[in-house]
Amino acid sequence: MKRIGVYICHCGGNISDYVDVEEVRKSVEHEEGVVLAKTTMFACSDSNQNDMVSDIKEHRLDGVVVASCSPKLHLVTFRNVTERGDLNKYTYVHANIREQASWAHSDDKPGATGKAIHLVKAAIAKSRYAEPLYPNQIEAEKIIAVIGAGVAGLKAAASISDKNINVILIEKEDRVGGHTAELGDLFMSDEKGYDLINRIYNDIAQRDNVTILTGSEVISSKGSIGNFTLKIRKRPQNIGDPVETMEIKVGSIVVATGFESYIPKEGEFDYVVNENVITLPEFKLLVDKSTGDKLIYKGKTIKNIVYIYCVGSRQNEGGNTYCSRFCCTSVIHTAIEAKKKFKNIYNIHLNRGIRTYGKQELLYAESLKMGDIYLQFDQTTPPEITSNGKNSIVTVTDILSAGKKMSVEADLIVLVTGMVPRSDQSIGTMFKIPRGRDKFYNEIHMKLRPVETVIDGITIAGTCQGPKKISESVNSALSAATKSFSYVSKGTLETDPIIAVINEDSCSWCGKCLEACPFDAIEKINLNNREIAAVNSSVCKGCGMCAPVCPPDAINLIGYRNEEIISMIDVLA
């Protein structure tokens, strides 16, 4: 027979103002197995936690129930208290009588009290079945793969290698550096993009624990955190060479597959149909590669340059609604460069509000001081491009001039194009990395777990997660590297014991659970010449999706077995 201790919390008055906690205590103190029932002002307070630890020892408790706030807040707290009382922490059971009773039924105090009593009784029922559980230990491969060798991938690889762990850097293109390697002068630094890349590349290329595979693609992945097996195909370096494929085993993976530049549709702001219209990357290349004191494009000397901002970004619902973040700064920086480098350049910026956040505001100030002209348009009245037979004329309604319509002759029109997710999503699909509404890869929590994905062992770095400037990409790369390192650093991993288990005798392999599992944790195995389902314990998240779909009821979720749930339902009824 279990010896169960029950604690009912006032939560200051958050609970006790509506729920009669004393009434609850009285109603449960004589439940089967309950040897102790107490109320407390703040269950989470240090003093109560200490009382609980001594109660556990003194009354030889082997089950603990706290009725308080949401388990999201304090489940871990009380599991730890149980552990301090030398019990297995998984024997702890939580009842939520704040969000589910007092707050939800503040208009009906007797009703709230009645519901709280039911919830606590259900928790006690579950507690009678609760058994000690132990985390699964698995061996972890001490090698990390980084997919994508742009600035984020390169820095992630360098950072992992610093920690004395082997890194395999896999790049689809024949060269490293991604977009950064195509850039000339970078804003807020004196370095050129290609020089920056060379510097990092030269540093890691000579390290023993870094393997760089260019012209290589990951074509399949098996396994899970600690033990991924990646199949890699390397394009032949010389014509006639055979296609090389290889398999590597890694413990965790950093995905840094980057972005693509938005390519305007034909006719979008006259792109393609008007030869004077180019995109921001094309313009940057032009400024970087042009020499002499005049800016020449297609044989014509350029004087007036009109920039149209937010092309492919900040669109209406259905399009790319996000701001690409880097482009305001990037275009202003390039406009300044152009003005400094060439004579007689007039920059006219048609924008939707300048977003040169942080230190980059200095660039905006510099460009204003240099005499660049800024006109601001509303999304509903985008600039129009016409021609006077000789030149392109851009017309815009300027918000800052009380909605006056302005026109300017443009020798060159630069579409300030933003970032879009890679059209080749094969890596994301292969690892089942969820994507946000913007189609970039999603982290678990934007603020608190910004580089982890819901797929254990896989982190994301750089612009595959969303638009970033180089410094932000590197920031996320360093943090992803550290996180990926922490998965494998000990050589072993612990995974949560609350997972699904298959009853080998009753399973008849219908495959229904395989379809239901969102994490690909179920595989078909052969046991004594019988096909049955098996759960990969390092992949299973314990979500429980598979259990109810199983026709012969062969799946149980550890910690939430059928008997436990049914006993809870019985007291609730």
Added chain:
Amino acid sequence: MATKINPSFTDELKKYGAVNMNACYNCGTCTAVCSLSTTDESFPREMVRLSALGLEEDIKTSLKPWECYYCGECTTSCPQQANPGELMMSLRRWLTAKYDWTGLSGLLYKSLPLMILAMILIFASVLYFASSVSFDLGQMLHAGHNFEMIAIGTIFIVIFIPNLLRMWYFTILKTKTNVGIKYYFTSLSELFVQMFTQKRLRDCDDADHFRWVEHLVLVLSYLSLLFTTVFLNWFTTENMFVIVFGYLISFVVFVVTAHFVSDRLKKNKSLNKFSQPSDWFFVIWLLLMGVTAFLVRLFIDLNLLESNKWLYIAHLTILAQWALIIVPFGKWTHFLYRSFGLYFSKLKTKKS
């Protein structure tokens, strides 16, 4: 029809004294702090904007630059150091050049060497004239007096009236403002009140109104000095009252202008941080006029002038330079255009 932007206009405006106006990011702080700006007539941000975009037509037809008295509040508050007050000032210079049919104003504003050359030419002419009358003091005094009267009349008819008509054409006719004839008369009081009392400057927010008093004193004493020398013939009169009055006001002109000069040297307020040559010529010549007029009369009274003819030649030179350059083509015109500017904007509020 869309208005065409002219990015090179700011380069032109810089020659008239605009400083760093492109730095403006349109926050509107300047307009908010300006004590003269109103909801209907809002400035200076709007003028900064028109200037940055180079919308010359809109500027040429605007009266707003004349509504600003350059208290400098906007410049002090501007987070971008775009100097909106100085921009308004340079727009006044630019407008003066646009109103002037001879085009000389613009040339003299933009080119200091040309200005100096003109001043030297006038000095040479005075010398030439003096030598042609063999430096005879009586003849010189007589001619000086006649010159003043003729110069005033001619400049009015040849320069000011056509220029004011042009100003009227740009700001009233071109903007298609329909003002009933009778309002031209009923609003005349505005013109004179503004001209002789500088009333609007009083509305500026500086607490002690000192600038207004100083300005008013200068305008009144300058006009009285003009009146005394031209119509009461100060230098040759025997009338004791006129003589003393002349002394008094030339002294006042000297004191006030000396204070202006020292402020400009100290650059202690935003309004005198960026003195243009035209500003210097204006205050220094006004000061010199006061000093030389005072001394000439003093030398006459002490019977010293006959032996110090150079003093009168100097005074005549200053006077001629003032009357032929600074008054018709220099900063003096601001006094006239501002009064008419305020008169015209009053008319505009009466438009039918």
